[in-house]
Amino acid sequence: MTASAHVTAGALAPRESRLVPRLLIGLALLLTAVFVVVPMVYIFHRAFAAGWSVFAANIAEPGTLHAIWLTALVAVITVPVNVGFGIAAAWALARFRFPGRKALLVLIEIPFSISPIIAGICYLLLYGRQGLLGPWLLAHDVQILFALPGIVLVTMFVTSPFVVREVLPLMEAQGSEQEQAAVTLGASGWQIFRRVTLPNIRWALLYGAVLCGARAVGEFGGVSVVSGSIRGQTNTLPLQIDLLFNDLNIVGAFAAASTLTLIALVVLVLKAVMESRRG
Numbered sequence: 001m002t003a004s005a006h007v008t009a010g011a012l013a014p015r016e017s018r019l020v021p022r023l024l025i026g027l028a029l030l031l032t033a034v035f036v037v038v039p040m041v042y043i044f045h046r047a048f049a050a051g052w053s054v055f056a057a058n059i060a061e062p063g064t065l066h067a068i069w070l071t072a073l074v075a076v077i078t079v080p081v082n083v084g085f086g087i088a089a090a091w092a093l094a095r096f097r098f099p100g101r102k103a104l105l106v107l108i109e110i111p112f113s114i115s116p117i118i119a120g121i122c123y124l125l126l127y128g129r130q131g132l133l134g135p136w137l138l139a140h141d142v143q144i145l146f147a148l149p150g151i152v153l154v155t156m157f158v159t160s161p162f163v164v165r166e167v168l169p170l171m172e173a174q175g176s177e178q179e180q181a182a183v184t185l186g187a188s189g190w191q192i193f194r195r196v197t198l199p200n201i202r203w204a205l206l207y208g209a210v211l212c213g214a215r216a217v218g219e220f221g222g223v224s225v226v227s228g229s230i231r232g233q234t235n236t237l238p239l240q241i242d243l244l245f246n247d248l249n250i251v252g253a254f255a256a257a258s259t260l261t262l263i264a265l266v267v268l269v270l271k272a273v274m275e276s277r278r279g
Contacts, residue, residue, distance in 0.1 A: 040261055046254040047257070055258075066232050074148075074155050086167055108160070117221040117225060123150060148234075155222070159212045165208065166205070227239065
């Protein structure tokens with residue numbers, strides 16, 4: 001091979017090495033624009049197409065306001081419970097070896113493996129009038145399904161793995177040396193958790209809580225089974241959007257959808273902040 005051929009090959013190699021990443025980045029940006037950005041822009045465009053006053057009137061509609069309030073209430077109940085469960089489960093799995101540990105890991109992963117609708121049907125067969133506990137609940141005038149408790153239970157089930165999935169790997173990677181040192185120095189269990197464990201996992205814990213809240217706000221399948229979709233009573237925001245579409249109130253549906261999208265955008269911003277802090 002001549003010297004000129006070597007020069008030509010050397011000049012083409014850097015160009016090819018730069019071309020491939022640029023093509024991949026361009027393709028990723030194109031797909032993101034088509035599948036994410038454009039639908040989000042369209043949602044806000046349709047929500048405000050008839051003017052701000054029409055948008056505000058649809059948001060202020062009693063059914064939509066109740067759906068927003070109910071969705072927020074379910075998230076406020078679900079997230080702290082799952083944070084507590086996630087910390088306890090991660091602590092047990094990371095710090096102890098016991099019979100059934102692998103089975104517990106599998107059980108925690110189940111909500112990721114099955115459809116939320118299946119989870120809703122399971123709750124229906126358990127707490128429904130014809131279900132396993134239905135007659136006892138009916139005799140004691142306790143209503144689980146088609147009410148707030150059923151919505152909260154199925155949402156807690158669907159979102160239960162998020163905090164554990166974020167906290168457990170970090171606790172396993174950090175080990176227990178610092179906690180053992182605190183025990184040697186005479187610290188109590190609560191002091192160890194508050195001053196050693198919690199500061200080390202705080203960003204992973206917040207990250208898991210944000211993901212849990214986002215999933216709780218957007219849950220549709222399981223909630224649609226156990227809520228009964230009663231207007232103004234058990235409709236969460238995703239169910240209200242579906243109801244408005246079925247009623248051919250397109251503007252109202254897009255107005256409600258824009259609210260849910262705005263919540264998702266806030267969650268994405270929080271997620272990005274958490275990821276940078278974790279880094």
